[in-house]
Amino acid sequence: MFKLNKKTEYGLLALQYMSSLQDDQVTTAREIAEKNDISLALVSKILQKLAQKKLVRSVQGAKGGYVLAKNSTNISLAEIVQAIEGPIYIFDCQKNRCTRIQACSIKGQLNAVAYKMIDYFKTIKLSDFSTEISKNKQESFQ
Amino acid sequence: MFKLNKKTEYGLLALQYMSSLQDDQVTTAREIAEKNDISLALVSKILQKLAQKKLVRSVQGAKGGYVLAKNSTNISLAEIVQAIEGPIYIFDCQKNRCTRIQACSIKGQLNAVAYKMIDYFKTIKLSDFSTEISKNKQESFQ
DNA sequence: ATAAACAAGACTATTTTGGTCCTATTTAAT
DNA sequence: ATTAAATAGGACCAAAATAGTCTTGTTTAT
Ligand code: SF4
Ligand code: SF4
Numbered sequence: 001m002f003k004l005n006k007k008t009e010y011g012l013l014a015l016q017y018m019s020s021l022q023d024d025q026v027t028t029a030r031e032i033a034e035k036n037d038i039s040l041a042l043v044s045k046i047l048q049k050l051a052q053k054k055l056v057r058s059v060q061g062a063k064g065g066y067v068l069a070k071n072s073t074n075i076s077l078a079e080i081v082q083a084i085e086g087p088i089y090i091f092d093c094q095k096n097r098c099t100r101i102q103a104c105s106i107k108g109q110l111n112a113v114a115y116k117m118i119d120y121f122k123t124i125k126l127s128d129f130s131t132e133i134s135k136n137k138q139e140s141f142q
Numbered sequence: 143m144f145k146l147n148k149k150t151e152y153g154l155l156a157l158q159y160m161s162s163l164q165d166d167q168v169t170t171a172r173e174i175a176e177k178n179d180i181s182l183a184l185v186s187k188i189l190q191k192l193a194q195k196k197l198v199r200s201v202q203g204a205k206g207g208y209v210l211a212k213n214s215t216n217i218s219l220a221e222i223v224q225a226i227e228g229p230i231y232i233f234d235c236q237k238n239r240c241t242r243i244q245a246c247s248i249k250g251q252l253n254a255v256a257y258k259m260i261d262y263f264k265t266i267k268l269s270d271f272s273t274e275i276s277k278n279k280q281e282s283f284q
Numbered sequence: 285a286t287a288a289a290c291a292a293g294a295c296t297a298t299t300t301t302g303g304t305c306c307t308a309t310t311t312a313a314t
Numbered sequence: 315a316t317t318a319a320a321t322a323g324g325a326c327c328a329a330a331a332t333a334g335t336c337t338t339g340t341t342t343a344t
Contacts, residue, residue, distance in 0.1 A: 002223060002230050004144055006302065009233050009248075016247055028320070037242060042303055048322060061311025062319040077255070081144060088144050091151050100179060105158055106151075109271050113219070120258065129251050148333065170289070184334055190291060203342025204288040 008084045010038050011046045015080065016129050018056065019072040028065040046084060053083035072130065078121035088121075090114045150226045152180050153188045157222065158271050160198065161214040170207040188226060195225035214272065220263035230263075232256045 013036045021027060029047050033040040047066055051058045057069040068075070081088060090110050093101055101107065155178045163169060171189050175182040189208055193200045199211040210217070223230060232252050235243055243249065 002144070002146055002227060003232050003234070005300090012248055013242075020247075030320085039303065041305075044321075045303090045323090051321085058321060059311095060309080060321055062317095063312055064310080064320045066321085085144060090145050091148075092145070100155075105162075106154055106271050109266075113266060116262065117259065120262070124251075124255060129248050147331090172289085181334065183336075186290075187292090187334090193290085200290060201342095202290055202340080204286090205343055206289045206341080208290090 004081060005085060007042075007046050008081055010036070010043055011050060011080055011084045012129070013038070014043060014047060015050070015055070015068070015072075015075065015126055018066065018068050019126055019130055024067055026059050026063075026065040026067050031065075049084055050080075053079070055079060055083055068126075072126040075126040076122045077124040077126075078118055080126070081121065088114065088118055090117075146223060147227060149184075149188055150223055152178070152185055153192060153222055153226045154271070155180070156185060156189060157192070157197070157210070157214075157217065157268055160208065160210050161268055161272055166209055168201050168205075168207040168209050174208075191226055192222075195221065197221060197225055210268075214268040217268040218264045219266040219268075220260055222268070223263060230256065230260055232259075 014032045017032055017035055018027060029044045030040055032038070032047070033043045036043070047056060047058070050056045051066065054069050055075055056066045058064070058066050078088070090113060091107075093104070093107055098104070156174045159174055159177055160169060171186045172182055174180070174189070175185045178185070189198060189200070192198045193208065196211050197217055198208045201207050201209070220230070232255060233249070234240075235246070235249055240246070
């Protein structure tokens with residue numbers, strides 16, 4: 001299916017939690033895990049990836065933890081997804097050297113679609129998730 | 143990862159092939175399989191789904207096969223994906239009754255993102271894949 | 285009747301995802 | 315110095331989703 005994975009979801013929850021704290025307040029993986037009901041080991045892994053990509057800054061040692069590395073208005077959904085899931089592709093043409101790639105009549109167009117999606121994801125910022133004008137309108141839409 | 147699956151890709155190749163034929167020319171699953179180097183059994187399954195969703199029309203019996211059920215300008219990527227993969231969700235909140243759903247601070251915004259994506263997919267038509275102004279510019283874009 | 289096609293469901297294999305565990309390192313506090 | 319609380323990272327396992335096969339049945343032109 002065409003969806004973001006659970007790790008990304010947990011990452012988003014973690015980041016959202018961090019952005020809800022007072023400026024530059026360090027929080028721990030443990031606290032994030034408890035507040036969001038996610039396994040500590042798992043959320044730790046995710047935070048490590050976010051730290052590697054410099055979306056959060058880690059503070060080592062006792063009293064350590066994590067803080068957002070940038071303002072939440074400067075962290076995009078694209079960055080988050082890419083940090084956790086890796087590059088965004090629609091199809092993996094390169095992988096296993098697709099034998100159809102020469103004659104493929106759809107890859108160009110699909111590439112364009114991928115571009116557009118990434119561009120759109122870049123426009124969505126972590127801060128947008130705080131604004132949360134709580135859309136409890138859970139309409140079914142397809 | 144955030145991608146369309148192989149079945150959708152094969153479906154797209156199949157549809158693209160069908161749209162390249164003369165008006166209303168019936169083609170067979172076998173021919174589609176051979177021309178696109180996809181297993182017959184697999185592409186048959188996919189064509190069945192497309193037929194169920196009325197994107198293609200099946201012709202029973204000997205000399206039977208498949209034809210596009212509508213003009214290729216009226217078949218959207220959204221329909222194709224939904225026919226093959228089912229509803230497009232970004233996260234499956236309903237599934238397994240997510241325990242966080244009450245307090246969840248991200249689902250509203252994510253719902254909006256899903257909407258937008260589906261809307262975008264609706265604007266992309268099968269006919270766009272024929273136009274294929276062959277973007278051999280395989281730039282890396284992330 | 286036969287053969288060529290679609291229809292549909294059960295089944296299996298493979299890959300990806302989700303999740304755990306263990307060991308090492310850093311550092312504040314005592 | 316020692317301890318305890320934290321991150322870092324890799325190996326590993328389990329579960330789920332995806333990809334692909336097989337078998338049986340139905341339709342219909344010849
Ligand atoms: S068939 Fe086309 S879109 Fe699919 S993997 Fe090969 S090159 Fe890419
Ligand atoms: S945490 Fe929020 S977004 Fe994730 S599944 Fe639950 S309700 Fe949906």
